[in-house]
Amino acid sequence: MSGAVKEPLLTRLAYYRHVNLFALIAGLITLYLVLRSGELVILVSNIVEGDTITIGLGEMEINVLGRSLSIPILDYLVISSKLSYLVASLSLITGSLVKDEELSKGLIGFKLPSMTGLILTVVALILMYLGGSFNPLSNEVSMALTINIGGRIYSIPISYSIKPTLNTYLALTANLMAILGRLAVRGKTNYIRRLRELSTSIFIPI
Amino acid sequence: MNKSFIPRLVNIILIIAFVSPLVYGLYLYNWDIERFIGFKASEVSVNISYTVDQVYVKENYIVFSIEIVNTGDVPLTIRRLDATLNATLDMQMHISSKSEYVFPEGRGLDVGESVSIDLKFPVASPTGGRLYFKGIEYMMELSLEAKVYGEPIVLTSVIKGGLSR
Numbered sequence: 001m002s003g004a005v006k007e008p009l010l011t012r013l014a015y016y017r018h019v020n021l022f023a024l025i026a027g028l029i030t031l032y033l034v035l036r037s038g039e040l041v042i043l044v045s046n047i048v049e050g051d052t053i054t055i056g057l058g059e060m061e062i063n064v065l066g067r068s069l070s071i072p073i074l075d076y077l078v079i080s081s082k083l084s085y086l087v088a089s090l091s092l093i094t095g096s097l098v099k100d101e102e103l104s105k106g107l108i109g110f111k112l113p114s115m116t117g118l119i120l121t122v123v124a125l126i127l128m129y130l131g132g133s134f135n136p137l138s139n140e141v142s143m144a145l146t147i148n149i150g151g152r153i154y155s156i157p158i159s160y161s162i163k164p165t166l167n168t169y170l171a172l173t174a175n176l177m178a179i180l181g182r183l184a185v186r187g188k189t190n191y192i193r194r195l196r197e198l199s200t201s202i203f204i205p206i
Numbered sequence: 207m208n209k210s211f212i213p214r215l216v217n218i219i220l221i222i223a224f225v226s227p228l229v230y231g232l233y234l235y236n237w238d239i240e241r242f243i244g245f246k247a248s249e250v251s252v253n254i255s256y257t258v259d260q261v262y263v264k265e266n267y268i269v270f271s272i273e274i275v276n277t278g279d280v281p282l283t284i285r286r287l288d289a290t291l292n293a294t295l296d297m298q299m300h301i302s303s304k305s306e307y308v309f310p311e312g313r314g315l316d317v318g319e320s321v322s323i324d325l326k327f328p329v330a331s332p333t334g335g336r337l338y339f340k341g342i343e344y345m346m347e348l349s350l351e352a353k354v355y356g357e358p359i360v361l362t363s364v365i366k367g368g369l370s371r
Contacts, residue, residue, distance in 0.1 A: 047355055065280055065355065073243050076231030083223035091216045106213025111220060118224065129243050156355045 007191045014184030020096040023108045023181030027092030029174040030112060033057060034086050038167045043141055043160035053160060055123075056167065057082050064158065073126060081119050088112045092178060101189045108185050112178040116171070252354055253278040256365050259322065261344075263337050267326040268293070268303070270346070274323065276315040282359075283312040284321070286351040291327045293344035303327035312353065341370035 014022045033040075037058030045051030045064075054061040060078055062069040088111040095107025127134065132143025142159035235242040253276075260271040268291070276282060287307045294300050305325045313321055331337040350361045 067279070071243065072231060072235060072241070073228070076227045079227040080224045083227065084220055087216065087220045087223050091220070100209065102209045103212060106210055107216060109213060109217070111217070115220065115224065126243055156357050158355070 008184075008187035010180065011184045011187040011191060014181060015188065018099045020104065020108065020181050020185055022177045022184055023092050023096035023104075026112060026174045026177035026181055027089045027096060029170050029177070030085050030089035030092065033167060033170060033174070034082055034089060036167075037082070039165055040167050040171055042163045042165060044163050046140070046159045046161055048158075051158075051160075057085065065156070071126070071130075077119070077122060077126075081115075084115045084119075085112075088115050088178075092181070095185075096181065101185065101192060105182075105185045105189055108178070108182050110179070110182055113175050116175050251279045252282060252352075252359065252361065254284075254350055254352075254361050254363065256348060256363065258365065258367055261342060261369050263339075264326070266328060266330060266337055268301075268329050268337070268342075270325045270327070272323055272325055273320050274315070274350075275320040276317055279317065280354055281314065281316045283314050283353045284350060285309055285312050285353065287323070287325070288349040288351075289325050289327075290347040291344060292346075293342055295339040296341050297343070299339075301329050303329050341368065343368040 014020055034057055037056065039054045039056035039058065041055045043053040043055070048065055051063050051065065052061070053063070057078060060071075060074045062071065062074075091107050091109070091111055095104045095109075098104045098107060124134070127141065127143065130143055132141060134141050139162050140159050141162065142157065144157050232239070232242055255275045255277045257273040257275070258270055259273055260269075262269050262271075270289075270291075274284065274287075286309065289305045289307075291301070291303045291305065293302075305327045307323050307325055315321060329337055345364065345366045348363050348365065350363075352359055352361060
């Protein structure tokens with residue numbers, strides 16, 4: 001019977017007893033990132049030395065042309081990201097520990113990757129609104145900053161290089177682990193369903 | 207309880223957790239999206255101050271030694287200075303002359319940094335001989351072409367003064 005229905009490799013790797021290790025690790029890393037509130041990505045200016053933009057789950061710092069700027073939405077986006085990551089991490093941890101496969105599948109879900117995607121989409125929309133663009137090939141974010149010089153408006157092109165931090169890699173790992181955890185739980189539920197179907201078909205009287 | 211109820215509830219909590227701070231922020235900004243998304247930056251000041259160190263005559267030129275100081279907030283690169291001089295020599299003779307000074311490669315000026323240049327204004331002596339005066343009252347219109355972070359700008363200013371010897 002076990003030869004006919006084989007447990008997927010990913011599921012075998014992910015599970016220790018009934019604990020989904022991938023989802024658990026993803027949840028713990030996310031919880032750590034939320035509690036630590038460190039910077040996720042640092043953008044370093046290619047034009048002005050010392051100009052940096054720090055993006056993270058803590059305080060957002062923007063230094064452009066030697067001045068500190070503030071974009072109100074980013075402060076609220078930090079809170080949004082923090083809260084949603086907190087919920088996603090708790091959901092992942094709970095889902096990884098729950099014995100019931102269906103409930104575990106629902107709780108693990110694709111919550112963390114979809115929240116990351118949503119946050120990145122909002123950031124991209126803000127960047128587009130500010131006339132900026134992101135070039136993944138050169139790993140650069142460029143935008144035109146409108147400044148008022150002596151009553152006249154000038155558009156200054158500025159560009160930033162993306163400098164990843166340890167937290168960037170942790171966030172990437174957490175997202176990858178969450179996806180693998182979700183795929184593993186799907187594999188497990190499918191495996192159990194097939195086993196049940198098989199056992200049912202065996203015991204059906206002809 | 208239906209097994210899908212808890213995951214659905216978590217999904218709803220997740221969406222509320224993401225959306226509510228943004229909606230609250232927008233509410234605090236009176237639903238003004240432009241103000242909510244836009245920069246809240248103070249004006250960048252680009253200023254240049256001029257000091258006339260010396261005025262002297264050299265051949266048929268009145269030469270102004272001028273110190274240019276970047277008194278603004280940001281570094282800039284100066285490329286060209288055009289000047290129009292209107293002056294009265296010894297309270298009798300009115301002259302008008304133009305001069306230009308070009309920095310072929312551009313001259314970078316950090317905040318607070320200065321550079322000294324000599325602006326030569328060609329002036330013909332009324333007698334045909336050597337130009338000479340004891341006192342000068344002048345008004346100089348200056349137009350400085352510069353670049354701020356690669357963006358060309360023009361800064362105009364007027365300086366007035368007088369010297370006697």
